[in-house]
Amino acid sequence: MTRFSKDFLWGGATAANQYEGGAREGGAGLSTADVMTNGSHTVRRQVTWQKPDGTTGSTPLCFGSPERHLPEGAIPVELNDEKYYYPSHLGSDFYHWYKEDIRLCAEEGFNCLRFSVKWSRIFPNGDDETPNQEGIDFYKDVFTECKKYGIEPLVTLEHYENPLALAQRYNGWDSRELVDMYVKYATTCFKEFDGLVKYYLTFNEINLIEAAPYVTAGIIHADPQNIANGAFHQFLASAKTVIAAHKDYPELKIGMMLAYGPTYGLTPDPADQLLAQQWQNKTLVYSDVQMLGRYPNYKLKEYEREGIVIPAQEGDWEIIKEGTCDFLSFSTYGSHTLTVHGEEAEGGAGGNGGAMQMVRNPYLKTNAWGWATDPQCLRITLNTFYDRYHCDLWCVENGIGWNDKFEDGTVHDDYRIDYMRANIQSMRDAVEFDGIPLMGYLYWGCVDMVSNGEGERAKRYGQIYVDLDDLGNGTGKRYLKDSYHWYKKCIQSNGEDLD
Ligand code: BGP
Numbered sequence: 001m002t003r004f005s006k007d008f009l010w011g012g013a014t015a016a017n018q019y020e021g022g023a024r025e026g027g028a029g030l031s032t033a034d035v036m037t038n039g040s041h042t043v044r045r046q047v048t049w050q051k052p053d054g055t056t057g058s059t060p061l062c063f064g065s066p067e068r069h070l071p072e073g074a075i076p077v078e079l080n081d082e083k084y085y086y087p088s089h090l091g092s093d094f095y096h097w098y099k100e101d102i103r104l105c106a107e108e109g110f111n112c113l114r115f116s117v118k119w120s121r122i123f124p125n126g127d128d129e130t131p132n133q134e135g136i137d138f139y140k141d142v143f144t145e146c147k148k149y150g151i152e153p154l155v156t157l158e159h160y161e162n163p164l165a166l167a168q169r170y171n172g173w174d175s176r177e178l179v180d181m182y183v184k185y186a187t188t189c190f191k192e193f194d195g196l197v198k199y200y201l202t203f204n205e206i207n208l209i210e211a212a213p214y215v216t217a218g219i220i221h222a223d224p225q226n227i228a229n230g231a232f233h234q235f236l237a238s239a240k241t242v243i244a245a246h247k248d249y250p251e252l253k254i255g256m257m258l259a260y261g262p263t264y265g266l267t268p269d270p271a272d273q274l275l276a277q278q279w280q281n282k283t284l285v286y287s288d289v290q291m292l293g294r295y296p297n298y299k300l301k302e303y304e305r306e307g308i309v310i311p312a313q314e315g316d317w318e319i320i321k322e323g324t325c326d327f328l329s330f331s332t333y334g335s336h337t338l339t340v341h342g343e344e345a346e347g348g349a350g351g352n353g354g355a356m357q358m359v360r361n362p363y364l365k366t367n368a369w370g371w372a373t374d375p376q377c378l379r380i381t382l383n384t385f386y387d388r389y390h391c392d393l394w395c396v397e398n399g400i401g402w403n404d405k406f407e408d409g410t411v412h413d414d415y416r417i418d419y420m421r422a423n424i425q426s427m428r429d430a431v432e433f434d435g436i437p438l439m440g441y442l443y444w445g446c447v448d449m450v451s452n453g454e455g456e457r458a459k460r461y462g463q464i465y466v467d468l469d470d471l472g473n474g475t476g477k478r479y480l481k482d483s484y485h486w487y488k489k490c491i492q493s494n495g496e497d498l499d
Helices: 094-109 134-147 164-168 177-192 215-216 224-248 270-292 297-306 314-324 379-387 414-431 481-493
Strands: 007-011 045-050 058-059 111-114 153-158 197-201 253-259 264-266 327-330 336-338 393-397 439-443 465-467 476-479
Touching: 007 134, 007 379, 007 393, 094 134, 094 465, 094 476, 111 134, 134 177, 153 439, 164 177, 164 270, 177 197, 177 224, 177 264, 177 481, 215 224, 224 253, 224 270, 224 314, 270 327, 270 336, 270 379, 327 379, 379 393, 379 414, 414 481
Parallel strands: 007 111, 007 439, 111 153, 153 197, 197 253, 253 327, 264 336, 327 393, 393 439
Antiparallel strands: 045 058, 465 476
């Protein structure tokens, strides 16, 4: 019996800001990620800056950081000071290794690979008149290489980086001016990659703007009003992009992308259940707008209470309604557990910097970064989405970070195999028993790369090991881990063989 469709998209996911490197090559402009330093799970990443009087420094504007602003008058810049190391400049050096990486992924059996395009490689400042041909040619080479092996690229147009100049000059997505710049960039990609790319995502984890306004939206001075502006402007840009694609490139499928994990109340106390529902609803605001074309009432009420005004102009709501996405894609790594009885519970972390009310779930294991592995999370997630949106779904990120031990040219990562087995099984149950229309499964970080939250390379997700350390020392050579062979077998059997 085949549970997954015969054209199910199996593969892996990457993002330019963590993987691509070549930040100074091929005419690319710097992005907001290129001025983020490395950190670790004990040291926060920082954004480096300069003031008009020449003073320089760095501030932790990243995930989970209570800091919301650069100092008065400071703008984010790259600093030539050896105390700062910027991991995105090298990433995993995909810029030079792409042929090798795509070949290895093809040999693993992938028929899909997710990349992001670095906007500032196409438009170095974001608002340039004409695109950078060298940047376009690089991605054309990458996608052509994929096609050679029958790999369908999935392209995220914005994954945690914006042209740095747009943060410096416009406070990022706070400004409505970015909407048309983005649409120009997106439609340039559609035109240039016509025939090579069929699937696009408009914004990675669009809902995380509230937790990380700089990382997701280039907002360097954040408050509740300009975060709401940023979200609305991204919704509008996404909708205009979808409308443009449907008009001129009807074969394209444009998806939205949400960061999501099921949320549980720790105890049967109804107050815990309400807390969990409210937490989950915060996330679903973003998919409601992008899949249904409207904000849910609870969000409108929250804005009203807080005196926040959605910066909509005449005609915008019609665009948002018309430009809903073709499918919903998401990242799910595990689940979150919340309680009002925090004093009785053990503290937890949860993904991407953690959240205040999160606690450890006594039924789940966590990795060294506190991310809980929940074997049921994909089935629960898929049912939640399908019940609410009745649309095609695609898991485009799922994986586990580990401080792998490299020995004798490989890594024996049975913990990663256990994680994948449980998650793929749970997803298979959703398809087989619940009838969920699922387009594909992409394992996050199939090739080792820089972690987004921490900026370190020691937190590895890959099935392919990359010989680079936290400061970029190493040969860059690729090696196959045990999980590579396991996933290959799984894909060959279309998800039947999970032994
Ligand atoms: C998601 C991001 C990815 C990736 C992943 C793992 O939120 O879309 O870019 O980084 O999380 O997170 P981390 O790298 O912080 O472990």
